[in-house]
Amino acid sequence: MLRVDRLNVSYGEMQVLWDVSFHVEEGEIVAIVGSNAAGKTTLLKSTIGLIKPTSGSITFLGEKVKDTTEVVRRGMSFVPSDRMLFPDFTVKENLVAGGLFLTKSERETMLEKIGRIFPVLDERKGQLADTLSGGERQMLAVARGLMPKTRLLLLDEPTVGLAPLVVYHLFETLSDLNKEEKITILIVEQNVSYALRFSSRCYVLENGRVVLEGESKKLLNDPLVKKAYLGL
Amino acid sequence: MIKTNLLELIERSKGKRVDIAFLLVILLFGITPAVTDAPHILHVLTVFLFFVAMSLTWNIIMHSGLLSFGHAIFFGIGAYSSVFMVNTMGLHPVYGMLAGCALSFLLALIVGFTSIRLGGIYFAIFTVVLFFLMRSMSKHLDFIDIPPWENVLPSLFSPEFESSGYFLAAWVICAITSIILFSIYHRKTIYTITAIREGELGIRTLGVATLRMKVMIFGLTAVCVSLIGSVYSHSNIFVSPDTGFNMWNSIKPIAYAFFGGIYTFSGPIFGCILLLLDMLVFTPLVPAMGPLIYGVFIVLIVLFLPGGVMPAIIKRFGSKTTM
Numbered sequence: 001m002l003r004v005d006r007l008n009v010s011y012g013e014m015q016v017l018w019d020v021s022f023h024v025e026e027g028e029i030v031a032i033v034g035s036n037a038a039g040k041t042t043l044l045k046s047t048i049g050l051i052k053p054t055s056g057s058i059t060f061l062g063e064k065v066k067d068t069t070e071v072v073r074r075g076m077s078f079v080p081s082d083r084m085l086f087p088d089f090t091v092k093e094n095l096v097a098g099g100l101f102l103t104k105s106e107r108e109t110m111l112e113k114i115g116r117i118f119p120v121l122d123e124r125k126g127q128l129a130d131t132l133s134g135g136e137r138q139m140l141a142v143a144r145g146l147m148p149k150t151r152l153l154l155l156d157e158p159t160v161g162l163a164p165l166v167v168y169h170l171f172e173t174l175s176d177l178n179k180e181e182k183i184t185i186l187i188v189e190q191n192v193s194y195a196l197r198f199s200s201r202c203y204v205l206e207n208g209r210v211v212l213e214g215e216s217k218k219l220l221n222d223p224l225v226k227k228a229y230l231g232l
Numbered sequence: 233m234i235k236t237n238l239l240e241l242i243e244r245s246k247g248k249r250v251d252i253a254f255l256l257v258i259l260l261f262g263i264t265p266a267v268t269d270a271p272h273i274l275h276v277l278t279v280f281l282f283f284v285a286m287s288l289t290w291n292i293i294m295h296s297g298l299l300s301f302g303h304a305i306f307f308g309i310g311a312y313s314s315v316f317m318v319n320t321m322g323l324h325p326v327y328g329m330l331a332g333c334a335l336s337f338l339l340a341l342i343v344g345f346t347s348i349r350l351g352g353i354y355f356a357i358f359t360v361v362l363f364f365l366m367r368s369m370s371k372h373l374d375f376i377d378i379p380p381w382e383n384v385l386p387s388l389f390s391p392e393f394e395s396s397g398y399f400l401a402a403w404v405i406c407a408i409t410s411i412i413l414f415s416i417y418h419r420k421t422i423y424t425i426t427a428i429r430e431g432e433l434g435i436r437t438l439g440v441a442t443l444r445m446k447v448m449i450f451g452l453t454a455v456c457v458s459l460i461g462s463v464y465s466h467s468n469i470f471v472s473p474d475t476g477f478n479m480w481n482s483i484k485p486i487a488y489a490f491f492g493g494i495y496t497f498s499g500p501i502f503g504c505i506l507l508l509l510d511m512l513v514f515t516p517l518v519p520a521m522g523p524l525i526y527g528v529f530i531v532l533i534v535l536f537l538p539g540g541v542m543p544a545i546i547k548r549f550g551s552k553t554t555m
Contacts, residue, residue, distance in 0.1 A: 068436055077437075084434030087430065089423070
C-alpha cells in the first residue's frame with residue numbers, strides 16, 4: 001500500500017533522514033519508534049508530502065506521492081502530534097473541515113459513522129474544540145483524520161500528554177478501526193511498549209536511519225533489542 | 233449519530249438572518265434612481281456602494297489570514313488601464329475595464345505566489361512597497377502617452393443619465409460582489425478560509441492547497457477592485473497619481489471593515505456607514521477633519537469593541553454570524 005524507498009530529507013544544509021526505506025501493507029498496523037530527534041515526524045511529514053525529500057521515492061497505492069492535496073484525496077491522512085485542531089470551530093465543524101472534498105451526502109454518512117465510532121464526540125458536537133479535554137481532542141484529531149474516507153492513517157505520537165487510561169482507550173479504538181473499518185495505520189510513537197503491543201511490525205529509527213525492523217512481538221521479546229534500542 | 237441540534241440551528245440562523253437582511257438592503261438599493269434623481273444623493277450612494285464592495289473584498293482577504301494594503305494598487309491599475317485604452321489607444325471604455333481586470337489579476341497572481349508564502353507582516357509590507365512603486369511609476373508613463381499630470385477620461389454616460397448611470401454601475405458591482413461573498417460566508421468554503429487563517433498547516437494536512445486558495449482570493453478580489461477603479465475614474469473624470477494611486481483606497485476599506493466587524497459578512501457593510509456619516513455629516517460640518525474623525529472612531533472601536541460593532545450586536549441579541 002505504501003512504499004518508501006531510500007528517502008533522504010534535509011532542512012537546508014542539515015540532513016535529517018538517510019536512505020530510509022520501509023513499507024506498509026494494507027490492513028497492517030506498523031509502528032515507527034525512536035528517541036527524540038530521530039527523524040520520525042520528518043518521516044511522516046515527507047510521506048504525506050508536507051516536506052519535499054531531497055531524494056528517494058514514496059508511492060501510495062501504486063502511484064508516486066506528488067503533494068499533500070492529491071495524496072489526501074487518494075486516501076492518506078495525517079494526524080499531527082499537536083493535533084492542529086481549529087480552536088474556534090466546534091467539534092462538528094472540525095470534522096466537516098476534515099471532509100472538505102466529500103460530497104454533502106458522503107460527508108453526512110461519514111459524520112454518522114464517526115458518531116458511532118466516537119460517541120463522546122457526538123455528545124460534544126456543538127462544543128468548541130478548545131474546550132475539550134486532552135483525550136477528547138486526540139479523539140477529535142483522529143476522527144477528523146478519518147473523515148476523507150481514509151485508507152491509510154498516519155499518526156504522529158498520538159499519546160503525547162495523555163493519561164495512561166486515555167492512552168489505553170485510544171489504542172483500543174485504533175485497533176477497532178483497523179479490524180472493523182479496515183483502516184491501515186502507520187504510527188510514530190515514543191510510548192514503545194504500547195506501540196509494539198499494538199502493531200504487527202515495527203521500524204526503529206535512530207539519527208535518521210532505520211537501525212532495526214521486524215515483527216513487533218519478536219522485538220518486544222528480545223531482551224538485547226529491548227535494552228539497546230527500545231529502552232525497555 | 234451526529235445530528236444537527238435544532239437549538240444550534242436556530243441560534244446560527246439568527247446570524248444568517250442578519251446577513252440576509254444586509255444583503256437585501258444592498259439589493260434594494262437598486263430602486264434608488266426610481267425614488268430620487270438628486271445628483272448629490274446618487275453620488276454619495278455611488279461612493280458608498282463602491283466602498284462596500286471594496287470593504288467586503290478586503291475582508292475576505294483578511295479572513296484568509298492576509299493583511300493586505302493592495303486595494304489601492306489594483307484601484308490604480310484599473311484607473312490607468314482606462315486612461316491607456318481610452319486616451320492612448322482610442323478604444324471603448326469597456327476595453328479599459330477589461331484590461332485593468334486582466335492586468336490586476338495577473339499582478340495579483342505574481343505578487344501572490346511570490347509574497348504570500350512569506351506570510352504575516354511581510355506580505356503587508358510588500359503590498360505597501362508595491363503601492364509606492366506603482367504610484368511612482370504612474371508619474372513616468374510618457375512613453376505610452378500618459379502624462380504625469382491629470383488625465384481626462386470621458387464619462388461613460390450621457391449628461392442626463394450620468395448620476396443614475398454611475399449609481400447603477402456601482403450598484404451592479406456591489407450587488408454581484410455581495411451575492412458572491414454572502415454565498416461564500418454561508419457555505420462550507422468559509423470553513424476552509426477560516427481554517428487557513430486559524431491553522432494553515434492543519435488544513436494543509438487535510439489536503440487543502442492553501443497557497444493556491446489564498447492567491448485565488450487575492451486575484452479575484454483584485455479584479456473587483458480594478459473594475460471599481462476604472463468605473464470610478466470615469467465618474468471622477470480626472471486621473472492623476474493622487475487620485476489613481478491613493479493609499480486611502482486601501483485604508484478606508486480596512487477602517488470600515490474593522491469598525492463594522494472583520495471576519496463577518498455584515499460587518500464591512502455596516503462599517504461603511506462611517507463613510508455615509510463622513511460625506512453627509514462630518515465633511516459638511518468640519519471640512520478637512522475627516523481623517524481625524526476616522527481615526528477617533530477606529531481607536532474607540534479597537535479599545536472598546538475590538539471585534540467590531542456587528543459581532544457585538546449579534547452577540548448581544550443573537551449568535552455569531554460566521555466564524
